[in-house]
Amino acid sequence: MKIQNAFRVALAGTLGVGVGLLILSSISSLSTILTYIGAALFLALGLEPAVGALERRGLPRWAAILVVITGVAALAAALVLAVVPIIVDQVTQLVEEIPNIVEQVNSVDWIERLQEQFPLLAIDEISAQVSAGLTDFFTNPDQLSELLGGVWQVAIAIGGGIFAVVIVVILTLYFTASLDSMKRATYQLVPASKRARFADLTEQITQSVGRYVIGQVTLAAFNGVLSFIFLSIIGAPFPAVLAFVAFMFSLVPLVGTLTGSIIIVLVCLIPGLGSPLTALVAAIYYLVYMQVEAYLLSPRVMNRAVKVPGALVVIAALAGGSLLGILGALIAIPVAASALLIIKQVVIPRQNER
Template sequence: MWTRRRRPRALEETPAAEVTGNAGSGGPEVRIRAFRIGFVGALGVLLALLLGAIVGQLGTVILYVALALFLALGLDPVVSWLQRHDVPRWLAILLVFVVVIGVFVGLIATIVPIVVEQTTIIVQDWDTIVENVRNSDLVAWLNSLTGSGHAIQEGIDAAGAWLADPANLGILGGGILAVGAGIAGGFTGATIVLILTLYFLASLDSMKRYAARFVPASSRGGYRAVSEEITGSVGRYVIGQVSLGAINGVLSLIYLSIIGAPAPILLAFIAFLFSLVPLVGTITGAIVISLVCLAASPATALAAAIYYLIYMQLEAYVLSPRIMTRAVAVPGALVVIAAVAGGTLGGVLGALVAIPVAASLIIIIEKVVFPRQDAV
């Protein structure tokens, strides 16, 4: 009796959505479902785009969190020092925050009246200031370059014509509103950062323990040692940079008061703030202060410029090596590369955090990567 032979599976009709082939002679059958793979891949791309959009929308919040964590790591060495002197952690955190907020409130309370006073003087004596500027040597030099003899008056007329255009007034009004909104947003952001810093500083130890739970138990000892070294280097860097800024601010206050610079307290505060930015901060602050000193006299501006040229050499070759070498052990060339890259990617805040990030990478390479390579 004849029986019907079953056709081999490989010869049976394959569904249109599947492509069938053999892995090799006599090997297992391989099926590639093109529609399923394409659909899952498209879902993955859409999910990646969605996550990117969410990160973009939360960019400001992420920046606040990163800055608060950075400040918390910077204040933690001070809190730890107080703890070693038998001060409870909660009291140490409270003392540190009271001192930090008190210093900034004191500076603002000192600087704001100066700014208001100088603005009032400028408004009241505007005609005299304009007349003095017209008769100054600088204007005479500009007139000699232009050849017309009325460079300032031509500039004033051009500015008046620009302001007379209603479209330009709209642009100017929008810019002023944008500046006002930026200032209001800055105060709001500063408040949020301070609150987050307080929370992070209070729960820093528990955050470290929780992060260690993600590491296998056999590697937690090494992870804790590396993480403690990284957080310590970040804290030392913040303290070192603030120390450099404080030295620049105090010395600027003394010298600018001696040479009769306008509003020396305000200019010293500007010197302190700019010194917090590595590499380019000090020279940028020096240029700004020297230009402001022109309001007093060219001789005052020249004296300020000469002082800052000398101070920058002192900072680069004496102060910074002594302070920052103890804070973070980063080669000089890597400091420059890290600061430039951080500034390009994240602006001023990127430049601030670039050097401790570079120091953290060096610690990871020396403590984790190199030992594993040497053990092979």
């Protein structure tokens, strides 16, 4: 078959491929900014149910937004004032205990016990090699410069994290204030004959995402508060710090509670801080708590938020985590719920009409 104007077709194809590559490269370069926007929009949708509830009680939208934002800010400030000093104090105690922990770990009794338990291992030689390696590390200028460079990179990462939090907070405030106008502008892009249906689906999706965010934060708060109470009772080291760890990890669906629980149990095993008995009790508690959360708390809290089959929840969370990290794991379940909603209310009815 002879192609008319082959040069023009080839040029158009080359330009099309070039534009596609340029778009993909731009998306890759803007991935950090897009992550900020996605996180802020996710949080704004989480605040929307509270704003809508106040609107239904007669408040104008601007007043409802002001009340919700003020309440969230007051709650965050109270949490910071109540928890952060305790965490700072306990972290300071942990840093002060590090020399004692190292001394206990490197004590002769500990080495002798290991030698008794594992007679075939040359524990003395291993300890001498480790000590020689540490001495060489701290006396070598090149390795010290690498260590300082690593410390500088950590400081830059912390500064970048603070900057990211500030940006996400600002964008969240903006999206919360302008969410209605953003949705109305999006509706205008849809043909008038399908606009009402599109608006209805959009409202269902945004409400589902909002309820999911509130539900996940509620579950994390349950875990954090109960962890603080229980760890304080059993005498675990630094219960406020460990409870904060439990809260933060519980924000990540599926694997978050398990990961946080493992970290807490391992901390309870550190010589000089906890004991095997404390770690065992903590492990039993978290095994019981995870069952209660999975079969009692989570179904009741999440029942109205998202209705996604268990297998799809696991697949969505794993895929989201692989693509976008923690943010992907957070948004994967509401995205899967939205996709199921579209399939049930759009795709299947169209197939039944044929």
